[in-house]
Amino acid sequence: MKVQEVEMVMSAVSEAQYPTDQLPEIALSGRSNVGKSSLINKLINRKSYARTSSKPGKTQTLNFYKVESQLYFVDVPGYGYAKVSKKQREKFGQIIETYLTTRQNVRGLISLIDGRHEPTEDDVAMYVFAKYYDLPVLVVATKMDKISKSKWNRQEKIIKEKLDFNPVDKFVSFSALTGAGKEQVWEWIERQCEI
Ligand code: GDP
Numbered sequence: 001m002k003v004q005e006v007e008m009v010m011s012a013v014s015e016a017q018y019p020t021d022q023l024p025e026i027a028l029s030g031r032s033n034v035g036k037s038s039l040i041n042k043l044i045n046r047k048s049y050a051r052t053s054s055k056p057g058k059t060q061t062l063n064f065y066k067v068e069s070q071l072y073f074v075d076v077p078g079y080g081y082a083k084v085s086k087k088q089r090e091k092f093g094q095i096i097e098t099y100l101t102t103r104q105n106v107r108g109l110i111s112l113i114d115g116r117h118e119p120t121e122d123d124v125a126m127y128v129f130a131k132y133y134d135l136p137v138l139v140v141a142t143k144m145d146k147i148s149k150s151k152w153n154r155q156e157k158i159i160k161e162k163l164d165f166n167p168v169d170k171f172v173s174f175s176a177l178t179g180a181g182k183e184q185v186w187e188w189i190e191r192q193c194e195i
Pocket of ligand 1: 030031032036038142144145175176
C-alpha cells in the first residue's frame, strides 16, 4: 500500500473510546524498545509519526492510527519493562487482553521480537496467548541490520523454535533502517484486511 494519508485518531484508555467505524484493525505488540514505533513509521513512510519512545514503557494506552481510511494500526502498550510496578504491568496486560479477546475488528497481531536475541518469556507468552485465541500472527524480527545477513536464517530458526511457531503464521526479518521486510509486512496486512 502506498500510504499518503495517516491520521492519529486517538489514544484510547477505555473501550468506550475505541473507534466505531468498523474498519479492520491490526494490533502491534512487543516489549518496550523493540522497535514498534520505528516499524509503524516505516510502514506509513513517516519519520516520527508514531512516538519513538525515549522512555521505554511510556506508551500505556492503545493508540489507533487510521491509514488511508482503510484500516487501523493499533499500537498496544509495550510489555516487559522492568521499571513499571507490578500493578501497572497487570493493568497493561488487562488492556491488551480485553482488546484482543473482545474486539471484533482485529484481523491479526504483529508480534515484534528483537531479532538479535532469543524471544523473552513475555514474547513467548504473547504468542501463546494469541494462538490460544486463534489470532493470526505475523512475527516480525526487528533491528536485523544489526546482524549479518548470513545469520538471518539461523536467527529465524531460533526464534521459531522458542515460540513453537505455528506454520499457519508468517515470519518476516525486518529493519527500519534499511526497509528490509517492509513489503512483506504490508502484504500480510493487506491479506489479513482483505484490501
Ligand atoms: P518502541 O519502544 O518499541 O516503539 O521502539 P522504538 O521504535 O522507539 O525503537 C527503540 C530504539 O531502537 C530506537 O533508538 C530506534 O532508533 C532503534 N531501532 C528501532 N528499529 C531499528 C532498526 O530496525 N535498526 C536499528 N539499528 N535500530 C532500530
